[in-house]
Structure formats: structure tokens, C-alpha cells
Amino acid sequence: MTISPEPGRVPNTMQAIHMHQYGGPLVVETMPVPALGPTDVLVQMSATPLNPSDLMFIKGRYGLNKPVPVVPGLEGSGTIVAVGRAWWLRPWLGRRVACGAPEDSDGTWAEYMRTSFHRCFFLADTVSNVQGATMIVNPLTAWALVEQVRKGNHRAAIQTAAASSLGQMINRLMQRFKLPLINIVRREEQVTMLKEQGAPYVLNSSAPDFERQLGELSHQIKATIALDAISGQMTGQLLNAMPHTSEVIVYGALSEQAAMAHPGDLIFKHKRVRGFWLSDWIEQQTILGIIQTGTRVQQMLHTDLKTTVQAGYPLAEIEQAISHYKQQMSGGKVLLLPGLHRTNAVAYQEQAMQ
């Protein structure tokens, strides 16, 4: 699916999903198309997913609130249809990109989004806009988290929420790099699922001797880094179980609780807690590095980093899209397709879903 650029044909107004207060209704409104700063680009959005973090965001529980009113949406794909005045951005016009929303202003659930050039990843011809729409929040995060393990020279790692889409990607990447990983899940059927995917170590945190098992296993395989999506008590359990001089990297807060750390682990055992945010990670990369990583990740979008898409909705049907996704969160991503009202809806959707 390629949309030709139409320079000079960017309209003055657009449709966007607007939220006037956190937890309040999501309404489709006509808004001005945003103006661009020197190094900004304007992306005509083609597809943009509903992520769990988006659902947290619209409830005001994501941990990072933008000023309201605001357009939600963390990631998506589309075509660059206008660029800021920086001369070196001219060749970007017309390129298809996966793009992340700015940290402090309107996001991807709109016909157009203004964002900074460094939040855009050129899409290869082999990657459709639908596949590219979900490239950042899960695949790129999985890549960047596994990079923390590799660059830190850890022999093995632990991850929580291992049955999530992101967790499964991390599990596959760790296998690709031949790095042992202890997967932590909450239910027995998730243990089965991950073992079927070839994971050698899967622990159920609901098991009565979970902490003992985790302690023994992490010492045995020398798992000195944990990737934690849960926070709260889990962070403390991880830290406590791991060997001397280990670290927990908190990248999510599914428990919605403060991360705990026993002082004895911090003081006497030299263990540490830090966070990870993809946005910071991207800013630390060189331009060349980010292009290489973008290329590498796209090559794996059909395999290790594959995302399943279950449905697409026009912006106007945001409430239906959310209901659908909430009912079947493990069935694949639900996308918003901001172009869907402007074209033959059925044909567009078929094309988009290819």
C-alpha cells in the first residue's frame, strides 16, 4: 500500500480523536492540521494501533500525562506529506514511515500528526503500512530491551509478563541470540504456551514456591538482569531472588504500584533498579544506528517480531474499536485506519489487512 505524496495538497483541517480530560469521552473532532517546527515532519496517518499503553494513557494512568485536550495514540504508520524548513528534510517528502508521537503533544489517532524527524523510521518496500503501524511499541522495544542484556554482558536474563506480545518477542529474540531467559507468567496455560514456543525456563508467579524456584534458577544460570513490566512487589521479588550485583529494569507498571526494593538488596548486595523508556533510548542512538536498527527490526517483522492484526476501524468508530480490543486482547492488535472514511472502506480494509 503506497500513498503518493501530494505536496501542497495538505488541507487546513483534519479529523482527529480528541480527549478533553483523562478518563473522559473520546470524540472525533475537526481540528487544524498542526504547524511544523524546523525539524518536524507531518505524517498523513495510514494505520495506528490500540496498545495497552494507549488504554492506560486515556485513563490518565500511563504515568506520563500530556496537557489536555489531546489526541491520544503512541505509534502508527503513514506518509510524510510535509516537512519543516531544515533543508536536509526535503528528501523525506513522500516517504512511508513508522512513526512515534511527540512526548508532549498530539498523537497518532488522527488523519495527520506532527512529529520530530527522529521518531520516524523509513519503511522498506517489503513492509506494509499495517505491519509498520505496530513496529515501535512492541518490536523496537523488544529489540532495545534485549540490547540492554547484550550490551551489559549478562549471561542470562529474567522477564516478567512473558506471555504478552512484547514478552513473546523478547523470548524469541533471546533464543535467536542464544541467551538463556527465565520467563515469568501468571497462569499455567501461559507456561504451556511459552514452553511450546521453545522457552526452556518458564515460572508461574502464582506457584507457592515461586520465589525459591526463581532464586535457585537465577543463581544457576547467572541471570543478572531482569526486564520488568509489572513493578510493585514483583520488582522486589526479582531483585531479592537474583545474584549479587544484579539489576532490574522497570519498563512497565501493570501492577500500577510503586516498585519495591528491599534495602538489604540495595545496600549489601549491590543490586540496582532503573527504568527504561524507548523514547530515551531512541534519542541516545546515532542516526546511522537508528537506520540500521530500523532495517534489522523490519527484517524480523514477518518472523520473530511479528504482530498479528485482528481488525481495523475508522476513527469515528473508536469506541467500538476499544470494546473489540478489550474483549480479545490476546487475539491480535486492533488498528484505527484514519483514511478509512475517505475511500472505499471495504477495499481499503482488505488492502490494509493483507
Add this chain to the structure above:
Amino acid sequence: MTISPEPGRVPNTMQAIHMHQYGGPLVVETMPVPALGPTDVLVQMSATPLNPSDLMFIKGRYGLNKPVPVVPGLEGSGTIVAVGRAWWLRPWLGRRVACGAPEDSDGTWAEYMRTSFHRCFFLADTVSNVQGATMIVNPLTAWALVEQVRKGNHRAAIQTAAASSLGQMINRLMQRFKLPLINIVRREEQVTMLKEQGAPYVLNSSAPDFERQLGELSHQIKATIALDAISGQMTGQLLNAMPHTSEVIVYGALSEQAAMAHPGDLIFKHKRVRGFWLSDWIEQQTILGIIQTGTRVQQMLHTDLKTTVQAGYPLAEIEQAISHYKQQMSGGKVLLLPGLHRTNAVAYQEQAMQ
């Protein structure tokens, strides 16, 4: 006070305070004088303090339990009266030292203690055994913590429990290095005391707008590191108040609670939590570095790093010593003087207290 070495005259047995279970009674028992490993030294203990961390240790709440039965006591001073077979330890015989207890075996509340050479600091002639007895847990820790601020290139810092002996030392050192410090205390009279000591920034954590004040002040003076003796909620408050990319160093747990960290601070604001333990810090130093630091710290034992001593007791009066200390913890250190029964008690004590 100089004790001459008496090689060959080390007895086979000694008196020591022995604890058979955490929280159990402390009894003076006759025990074998410990055997030495190749790089160990045997210190004939002259003076050894009761520190708050010792009181935690004997209750089993220090966070690091040694196998029982055990001799408590974290630090002290004395004379090296025997050395292991490493040839380069020979010249150490007869030297007066401040010494720390081994991590996993008997401590300083005894007539003799076996410890590793690298836990000993030669005492200068200007430093008495009484002054040297309290050189490690407070003065050296204060030095090492302020070093975290200096080597991390932080423009300013925060500390909790600022009215403690250690806190006051940190405050004086920070003033010496012209580094702004926000002192956090719990009571108004502590605010007054620290301001009288020239501290420009003192906050009372019991004040209703404490968090707002801390947030404004830490951003204003760019305090990007906090030295935290409290843990629990306080760690989360510190982390939350401080600027982007700050870190909290937990070195104590007066709250006896797990350190908290809001996931949003870890994830989106790049803040970190780690611990500090003097024992690790000492092991990371070079021999030359530790000698230089030991010399530097001793030069300040009469000024910035001065410890007040209020009383000395023989080992047999450990219970009285503890009662005395608990009743007047802010009145100065209470020491055990393991030689007190062997000599003219009054003369020894007068000499020791000089």
C-alpha cells in the same frame, strides 16, 4: 595510648560478647582466640563503639545476618598482635589500627578480632585509640558518600536523617567542598540545630508542604543525587521530587521498609535507585587510595569528622552500656573497652577518654 606488641604472648582464649540467637541475650564468654588465614591480622581490641547499626544487628534487623553464635560489633580500634603468613604483613605487627569486622564472622566486641588486612587503617600518632575506634562507620562513610556526589559531578545533593552524627558529618564535608546540600530532618529543633551549623537548606519532612518544597528546591539548585538513610516511602518522595536523571543512593533503612520508586520516575524520567555499603566501597579502593583516604579522614577527626564519646564500659557491662546509649543516643558514642578489666580500670578509662 600506645600498646606495645607482645608477639608470642597472644593467649589461647579470650573474653568476648557472644550472641547465640538474634534478639537473644548477650553473654560474655571465654572463647578461643581466632586462627588467622594468610592475609588476616589479629587485632587486640582497645575500644569499640555501640553504633545504631550494631543495635539493629543484634535484633537481627540489620539486613545482613551472620551465622550464629556470633560476636557482634562492626568497628573498633586496637593493635595488631599477630599476622597471617603473607610475608608483606610482617611490618604490620604492633601497628595501631582502626578496624572493621569481617562480613561473615565474629566482630569487634571482644578482646581479640581476626579481620582481613584491607579492613585496617593505620592510626596516626595524633589520633588516640578512642578517636580511632569510631573512624569507620561514621567518618569514613561520610567521606565515601560525599565522594559519590563529587565523582558523579553533581552540582548539589540531598540527604535524609541529616541530624544524625553521620548526617552532620556529611553536612560539614559538603560545606567544605562548597557543594550545596538539602538537609532533611523530622523535627523543628533539628532544623534549628543544622541552621546553626551553617546549613543553608534544611527541610522538615513533617511539614505539610514538604514534598512541594523539596521539589522546588531540588530543581532550583539542581540536586541530582540523594543520600538516603531512611528507605521506604522517603526514597519514593526523594526520587519523585528530584530533577530528570537523578539518583537516590540508599545507605540505611531507618524506616525498616522496602524502598519505593514510582514507575513513572524510573521509566519516563530516567531516575535510578542503588545502594551503598562501605564494605564494598573499601574493596573497590586501591591500597594507595585507601591509605590516602585514611590519612585525610584522620586529619579531620578533630574537626569536620569529630565524634563525641560520652562513656566507656568493660565488656562485662554490655547491658549497662546499651541502656546508657539508648537513653542518650544524641549525647555521643558509648564505647566498650575490652582491656578495662585487665588493668587499673580508672586509669585506663581516664587515658582512653582523653
